[in-house]
Amino acid sequence: MQPAAASTERSTDIATTVVATMRQLGVLGLPRNYEIFYEALSGTNRELSLAVVSLSNRPTQDELDQIGRTFFAHNHGPGIVEHARDVIARELEEVASLLRSERSHIEKYGRILDETSSGLGNRSLLSQDLLQKIANAMTIATNSTIDHGRQIASTLSDKTAELESVKSKLEEYKRLADTDPLTKIWNRRAFDKEITKIYNSNKGILFNALILVDIDRFKDINDRYGHPVGDKIIQIIAEIFQTSIRGDMFVARTGGEEFALIIEGASEDATYEIAERIRALIEQTPFTSSQTGMNYGTVTVSMGICMASEAEGPEDLYTKADRALYRSKVSGRNRVTRHSAMAGRAGKSWLLYKQD
Numbered sequence: 001m002q003p004a005a006a007s008t009e010r011s012t013d014i015a016t017t018v019v020a021t022m023r024q025l026g027v028l029g030l031p032r033n034y035e036i037f038y039e040a041l042s043g044t045n046r047e048l049s050l051a052v053v054s055l056s057n058r059p060t061q062d063e064l065d066q067i068g069r070t071f072f073a074h075n076h077g078p079g080i081v082e083h084a085r086d087v088i089a090r091e092l093e094e095v096a097s098l099l100r101s102e103r104s105h106i107e108k109y110g111r112i113l114d115e116t117s118s119g120l121g122n123r124s125l126l127s128q129d130l131l132q133k134i135a136n137a138m139t140i141a142t143n144s145t146i147d148h149g150r151q152i153a154s155t156l157s158d159k160t161a162e163l164e165s166v167k168s169k170l171e172e173y174k175r176l177a178d179t180d181p182l183t184k185i186w187n188r189r190a191f192d193k194e195i196t197k198i199y200n201s202n203k204g205i206l207f208n209a210l211i212l213v214d215i216d217r218f219k220d221i222n223d224r225y226g227h228p229v230g231d232k233i234i235q236i237i238a239e240i241f242q243t244s245i246r247g248d249m250f251v252a253r254t255g256g257e258e259f260a261l262i263i264e265g266a267s268e269d270a271t272y273e274i275a276e277r278i279r280a281l282i283e284q285t286p287f288t289s290s291q292t293g294m295n296y297g298t299v300t301v302s303m304g305i306c307m308a309s310e311a312e313g314p315e316d317l318y319t320k321a322d323r324a325l326y327r328s329k330v331s332g333r334n335r336v337t338r339h340s341a342m343a344g345r346a347g348k349s350w351l352l353y354k355q356d
Contacts, residue, residue, distance in 0.1 A: 014042050025059060028061065033068075047181070070176065101152070182235060183253050185252060188252065191254050204308065209268065212260055212318075214302050215258075216334060234253070238259070240278065261275075285299070301334070304327065306320040324337040
């Protein structure tokens with residue numbers, strides 16, 4: 001059987017299993033539900049698979065949407081934002097109503113003060129009994145105004161807390177939407193925003209570099225050991241990236257086995273040294289199963305570097321770093337190539353490494 005045909009057959013089998021599983025559990029055939037079960041049953045995300053396994057025999061849509069918000073925030077963003085908008089609109093209307101009530105109460109208190117002032121101004125009518133009545137009325141009005149003010153302040157405090165909760169949820173959604181669920185580092189969405197920011201200032205152009213990384217022969221690893229092992233290798237490599245660079249540097253998983261690092265404040269030589277150090281560290285890292293002790297062999301990566309000052313914009317920077325990465329691939333893999341050191345300029349064939 002040809003590889004392409006085998007891949008198509010596996011995809012068909014998974015799709016059939018997904019539909020059957022959803023029907024068995026009574027899950028609605030919504031696209032977002034299908035995505036959850038497809039990813040879970042294909043085994044590409046172990047944490048997602050465990051979350052689905054832990055569901056009841058008849059999972060509710062709320063339970064499924066909670067999983068979706070955790071692992072596929074990009075698909076649930078409109079719902080989250082719409083809910084937040086409704087909550088904010090409701091809370092603001094209630095705050096406005098409270099302020100109108102407070103204004104009305106203060107105006108009423110003001111009228112009482114005016115009437116009292118008028119009564120006190122007519123000294124010929126003043127008597128001890130009248131003064132006592134005026135004092136009692138003022139005491140009652142003042143205490144009522146103070147109590148009402150305290151109630152308003154307490155309610156406004158509650159509203160502020162509710163709005164802070166909405167703000168926190170929106171910030172959490174933003175974080176999830178920009179985070180790769182498998183590795184917990186930034187994802188392609190976050191990377192696209194970060195690389196664009198480089199060209200917002202001359203400083204960014206002068207002091208930034210892009211490193212693109214691709215795991216060598218990763219398809220062979222998945223075919224030989226299975227996707228769960230491939231996922232574990234991706235997680236280990238992502239952890240190596242995080243622990244090998246400064247905390248203020250940016251690292252993202254931009255594709256299946258592809259990563260990107262944005263290095264700020266380093267020369268081209270220093271950037272090359274960072275890339276070379278990470279490459280060597282990955283090559284020297286033992287990739288073994290903690291459960292079975294199986295050794296999966298040496299895993300290597302290829303890298304391409306381009307300085308921001310060599311490119312005209314974010315797309316050009318990515319393209320040139322990608323060309324340098326392709327040069328590393330065709331030159332034997334497990335190496336780092338600078339775009340500035342390339343003798344020629346790769347043509348359309350630079351995209352071929354995607355098939356590796």
